[in-house]
Amino acid sequence: MRVFVISMLIIVTRRTFMERKYDFEAIEAKWQAYWEENHFYEVTEDTTRPKYYALEMFPYPSGNLHMGHVRNYAIGDVVARFKTMNGYNVLHPMGWDAFGLPAENAAIKHGSHPAKWTTANINNMKAQLKTLGTSYDWNREVATCDPDYYKFTQWMFLKLYEHGLAYKKSAAVNWCPSCQTVLANEQVVDGACERCEASVDKKQLEQWFFKITDYAQRLLDDLEMLPGWPDKVKTMQRNWIGRSEGCQFSLAIEGLDERITVFTTRPDTVFGITYMVLAPEHPLVAKLVAGRPEEEPVTEFINRMKHLNEMARTSTEAVKEGVFTGAYAINPMNDERIPIWIANYVLMDYGTGAIMAVPAHDQRDFDFARKYDIPIRVVIKSEDTPLDGSQLVEAYAGDGLMVNSGDFDGCSVTEGQARVIAYMEEKGIGEGTINFRLRDWLISRQRYWGAPIPIVYCPQCGTVPIPIKDLPVLLPLEVEFRPSGESPLNYVQEFYQTTCPVCGGEARRETDTMDTFVCSSWYFDRFCSPQETELPFTREAADYWMAVDQYIGGVEHAILHLMYARFLTKFLYDIKMLKVQEPFTNLLTQGMVLKDGSKMSKSKGNVVSPEEIIQTYGADTARLFILFASPPDRDLEWSDQGVEGAYRFLHRVWRLVTGSIETLQDVSRPTEYKELDPAAKALRFKTHATIKKVSSDIEERFNFNTAISAIMELTNAINTYGDQQEQDLCVLKEAVDTLLILLSPFCPHITEELWEMMGGANSIHLQSWPTYDPAALVQDEIEIVLQISGKVRDRIMAPPDASEDELRALALDNPKIKELTKGQNIAKIIVVPRKLVNIVVKP
RNA sequence: GCGGUAGUGGCGGAAUCGGCAGACGCGCUAGAUUCAGGUUCUAGUCUGUGCAAGCAGGUGGAGGUUCAAGUCCUCUCUACCGCACCA
Known part of the structure; x- marks a missing residue:
């Protein structure tokens, strides 16, 4: 019944009930303890329910939670709790990006040990995080500095090595004199160190790289698979990968048995080459000038360039300058002699470090040619541009037809590009290629507090990887810290002195450690099965939980972390560890927390401490304010009154x-x-x-x-x-x-x-x-706006399902409308059901 | 220089598909409660005008499309972010 x-x-x-005070302190402590005792947020795989993986970027344990963290974790917690209440089996883990320089710097400064410092910070931040009332499954907590974790960071290295994707080479690398270590390209911002803002130098060093460039095309293409990512981030990644189509061809050098290879996106302009340029660091430069009168000025120029920092060298503002080498190359298309210059505007680390210069159709070449009186030859002609290069005011980069180009005259730009490439390929001069701006990922760091690179150097066997069964290569705890530009591990004999895993002979360990971005490129996989001891994660757990359904964090990681994590995910997919190709299905990039219009920072003295806010008002208030003040993807202005x-x-x-x-x-x-x-x-x-x-x-x-x-x-x-x-x-x-x-x-x-x-x-x-x-x-009546020529004149109540005709009749019958339209011509009546009636009058 | 995002009251922001601009909160004003301050409650709060109902104007600026524009289009200014000699 x-x-x-x-x-x-x-x-x-009303309100006769004896009111109890809102004692947030007692209430928050009570429930946090209750949730923990009753294992509220611990989850296991459950195939009967849909899964949901909510993840916030794990923090570096700097010691204290700041407002940016609070915002990040409050947002993530709402998502996780909401999904749980909607019937999802929600994985919501937390961990620590615990390797890195600050621990080591603190150790040097305070005489503490990085491990001790880091552990203390983790404990402190974890306690702070718990007072926020976030729904984490703390059973899955990981710290990247834990040997149980970095054992598998080393595993990643060895797998990449096994597949030819980790290699060592000597390269001119970014060196931060203040951090005393090398940096990846991504960690250099405006020629300065991303961390300490010291000006970065170039240094020639033997370093380990991950071959992320092998994945450039996939990293670019698969951005299409990510509709849940902000366009801004995808655009930044596209720009960073920087794909450009063109061709590569080589030019013979007069009187030398060497060739110079150049890359161009404008093969249609090859007949317009009037000079070529090598980067000052180009390896052929010394040979070109050897014994010539130009040798001295060229060497002088190169030395001067060397002493300029990255910023001054590559800035757009920098004036183009260069010197003639005295050498000539031969244009393979028409056998012309081309003077070879070196100049500051050609960079060694893009393309081949050498360019063909076509001043008529490239603004940079144009500027340079004008400065040094080099001829300018027009080879693309449009209706509005002159045929005589000396009459050009600026380079012409637009569309047109090829001229002065032998058999290719009359071709359009696009047609010409295809035909020139085809011709070059046929004659064996060159070939169509795709060039990327993305460089391989330099992962060696000359510092102590990181995962040791699992490699030994054996005088007999050469470079030998540590067998996976011997992992982890433990980071020794007894270390002396002296910022010397070398890894402190270089002074720990027990560490570097080892035996070769292949021949058993004496060998030396690699003493560099890995970039911490390696550690953070796979932590979301580890959360799936954090206790696993044989593998970084089990396939079953990863198949169930991955990919992360919602990833949340700051936009400052748009390139670095997110690109590296995508790369490693694709690699793990290729070696059949993961069945997903992208780690993060949806990405939310939260805005910054500002105070008085600028980012909170110690130097500005505008820092608001989350700890104090929670003590004064409670976590619920802190969360509520921070979520209410602004949409999550926008910057948030802190307001004490708002709190x-x-x-x-x-x-x-x-x-x-x-x-x-x-x-x-x-x-x-x-x-x-x-x-x-x-x-x-x-x-x-x-x-x-x-x-x-x-x-x-x-x-x-x-x-x-x-x-x-x-x-x-x-x-x-x-x-x-x-x-x-x-x-x-x-x-x-x-x-x-x-x-x-x-x-x-x-x-x-x-x-x-x-x-x-x-x-x-x-x-x-x-x-x-x-x-x-x-x-x-369902409402009995809804408000309908009555307009005359778009201006609101009255409002009436009408049934929600009133037809257009009924609404029109009601409007025309309205006394106020009658009054105002009296004697006017009604030109048109627009009726929008459930919204408005607009009567258009013509005077 | 190129690309992107944004610009709305005193402030943070809302308006989700072209349909009532200013939701919600802060602040402010007045009143009530209170010994007093705070708390709490009530009313008001875009601008001009008016006793008022109302009328007029109003979303960085200038044009345009439309019955109707914060929303779409063109130009432009400002701020922030990203890239920046990428061949």
């Missing part, structure tokens, strides 16, 4: 709920609602409209700010309804329950406490996310 609980109409004496506002709101909720416990405690919600009075109906409408809005704001838009404002509106509506003399307690109960559930992902503690006080079943966080009742959203 079905039982209908008929809506009750009861006269209520007060969030705190006040929670007090309002507290009073509202505690004030109604007595009357609502024993009320059960009916399965059907009938004959509600207008006020009750309006509240029920608001309740369900709020469910609808909050759900879509979280799910579809990540607009937590508008979700929270909708919850605030519901709170206001409940309060207003409370002023009614006669209240429908079922509707009120539904509204209050809904308010708490909708607020629970944002403010997990206060809602849990109030839920318990209301006598709610088990934990609020184990409740299902509510679904809205479409019937409750």
